[in-house]
Amino acid sequence: xKTTKRTRLERAGWQVGTAAEFLGLTPEEQLFVELKLALAxxxxxxxxxxxxxxxxxxxxxxxxxxxxAKMEAADASVSLDLLMRSLLSIGATANDIVKLxxxxxxxxxx
Amino acid sequence: xKTTKRTRLERAGWQVGTAAEFLGLTPEEQLFVELKLALAxxxxxxxxxxxxxxxxxxxxxxxxxxxxAKMEAADASVSLDLLMRSLLSIGATANDIVKLxxxxxxxxxx
DNA sequence: GCAAGATATGTCATATTTGACATAACGGCG
DNA sequence: CGCCGTTATGTCAAATATGACATATCTTGC
Numbered sequence: 001x002k003t004t005k006r007t008r009l010e011r012a013g014w015q016v017g018t019a020a021e022f023l024g025l026t027p028e029e030q031l032f033v034e035l036k037l038a039l040a041x042x043x044x045x046x047x048x049x050x051x052x053x054x055x056x057x058x059x060x061x062x063x064x065x066x067x068x069a070k071m072e073a074a075d076a077s078v079s080l081d082l083l084m085r086s087l088l089s090i091g092a093t094a095n096d097i098v099k100l101x102x103x104x105x106x107x108x109x110x
Numbered sequence: 111x112k113t114t115k116r117t118r119l120e121r122a123g124w125q126v127g128t129a130a131e132f133l134g135l136t137p138e139e140q141l142f143v144e145l146k147l148a149l150a151x152x153x154x155x156x157x158x159x160x161x162x163x164x165x166x167x168x169x170x171x172x173x174x175x176x177x178x179a180k181m182e183a184a185d186a187s188v189s190l191d192l193l194m195r196s197l198l199s200i201g202a203t204a205n206d207i208v209k210l211x212x213x214x215x216x217x218x219x220x
Numbered sequence: 221g222c223a224a225g226a227t228a229t230g231t232c233a234t235a236t237t238t239g240a241c242a243t244a245a246c247g248g249c250g
Numbered sequence: 251c252g253c254c255g256t257t258a259t260g261t262c263a264a265a266t267a268t269g270a271c272a273t274a275t276c277t278t279g280c
Contacts, residue, residue, distance in 0.1 A: 028198035064269050080190040088138035094215035098208050105204035174239050
């Protein structure tokens with residue numbers, strides 16, 4: 001997207017390029033990215049809500065604090081598998097996950 | 111679960127141990143397994159509905175027919191990432207995925 | 221300001237996942 | 251039956267994700 005158009009849209013109150021910053025991503029790729037972002041956010045939210053530190057969660061998962069940090073930062077090096085296993089080990093329900101997916105859907109670039 | 115109880119339940123019309131055959135899996139692990147199974151089923155269903163062969167889908171994904179076969183068989187060697195990217199590349203919507211998650215939830219062992 | 225606990229960032233050897241390939245087993249149809 | 255398109259299974263080198271570790275950067279209370 002050109003800067004001028006973005007600026008104009010933002011002036012008009014739009015949120016543009018909500019994270020995906022799409023550089024030639026197909027719609028499916030965008031949704032995939034948004035999904036990972038949403039799940040990452042969900043991990044952080046649920047973890048904090050449970051009063052757990054990254055270290056605590058790492059121990060539960062047999063992982064390490066640094067990996068949890070990367071996960072919550074939606075680092076490219078973390079898989080959906082780890083995100084999902086994290087969510088479940090924190091106690092996320094199927095419904096929690098559904099909510100995150102809907103958030104991802106809503107968050108994909110217009 | 112003891113065999114006697116299982117038999118009794120099955121006589122009564124219940125489906126017992128729907129796939130997870132839990133050998134000491136925690137509830138979270140069960141749900142994770144069911145999730146992969148449900149997504150695998152979703153891939154097959156949507157692919158067939160679109161009239162695509164495994165080879166066709168493989169080409170779209172830059173993967174191979176054998177990997178698609180393994181994915182649909184929910185082979186242990188396939189990741190959630192690949193399952194999800196497959197679903198999206200077939201054209202699954204967020205809602206389709208939500209449905210699969212709910213199926214996984216319903217399918218987890220009692 | 222400075223500890224102390226928590227989180228972030230970077231690197232790396234190891235483990236897992238991957239596509240590719242070969243080949244087998246299906247299925248339908250002539 | 252034999253053929254052909256499709257799917258299943260096994261193997262493997264290359265690609266990617268992983269936990270561990272070191273260390274830097276936040277936070278928060280004192």
